[in-house]
Amino acid sequence: MTRLITAWAALLIGAITFGAPASAQPIRSCADLGGSVEAARICRIKAESDTYAIDISYSLDYPDQQSLTDYITTNKDDFIAFVGSIPRRDRTYDRGITPHSYASRSTASVVLEVYGDTGAHPVTSFHAFNYDLGTHAPITFGTAFTPGAVGALDPIVQREMERRWVGYLDPAPHNTLGARVYQDFALTDDAVIFYIGQGMWLPEVAGPQRVSISRSELASVLI
Known part of the structure; x- marks a missing residue:
């Protein structure tokens, strides 16, 4: 059971303003996600209950905000749903996301460090986004x-x-x-x-x- 929970957690688990790509769907704002804007244009979302604690940050300057906010929304919602499906424990289940931003002459990158404490011990995984500023397309x-x-x-x-x-x-x-x-x-x-x-x-x-x-x-x- 611990191995399954760990695997699940791993799966879930000076700024420059770039031109954002066109999107058919409206991009959810920091406020829409329950967050507030902090220094260096970082959105921070904090939420607590008697069963979980969430501390999520992401960059508002990454050009493909749609992909980034879609991931943040899904990760947050899936974490809360998962915690609601497992037994309570004597401490909270925790989710943390920290962004690491990079840039080159033609690209922008942000790597999300995803921390999850839902099993026998905490697990850290990553989810990266890379974007070509010339072609306005994701890089994989x-x-x-x-x-x-x-x-x-x-x-x-x-x-x-x-x-x-x-x-x-x-x-x-x-x-x-x-x-x-x-x-x-x-x-x-x-x-x-x-x-x-x-x-x-x-x-x-x-x-x-x-x-x-x-x-x-x-x-x-x-x-």
Whole structure:
């Protein structure tokens, strides 16, 4: 049961104003989501009950606000529904979302760090959004990297994981999830920064991972 709850949690789990893409649906405002605007144009949503506590923040300057607010809304609503479907406990179930924003000359990125405490221990996962400012379109792993990029990425990230795993009895594990490990990333002019959720590569005890790789090292697989 704990493993199922952990897996569920992982799944749920100076600003610059960019031109926003056109959308057929009205974009929900920070106030619509129950939040308030704080410094650096961050929307913060806080809510508490006797069973849960929510503390969610997201950037109001990310150009594709529709996708971002859709994700925030779904994550928040699904979390509240999930908490309502499981037994109460002697402390609240918690959900936290923290944004990490990046930019390059032609892209904008925001990586949401999703914290969930709904099981035996807290779990941190990530959800990334990347946007091409020239084409006004989302960027995904499939559109940013060539087919077969995983084969080039794995040895680079493996070296970093070996370094971080020093001191444990067993050797550092290898990537068993393929391209899924690399879905959450941010783009800068100099690097691609991969955010790897807790337990996706190293065991959960090692926590979530952040690996920055220079663009020059990825030149052969970047589109």
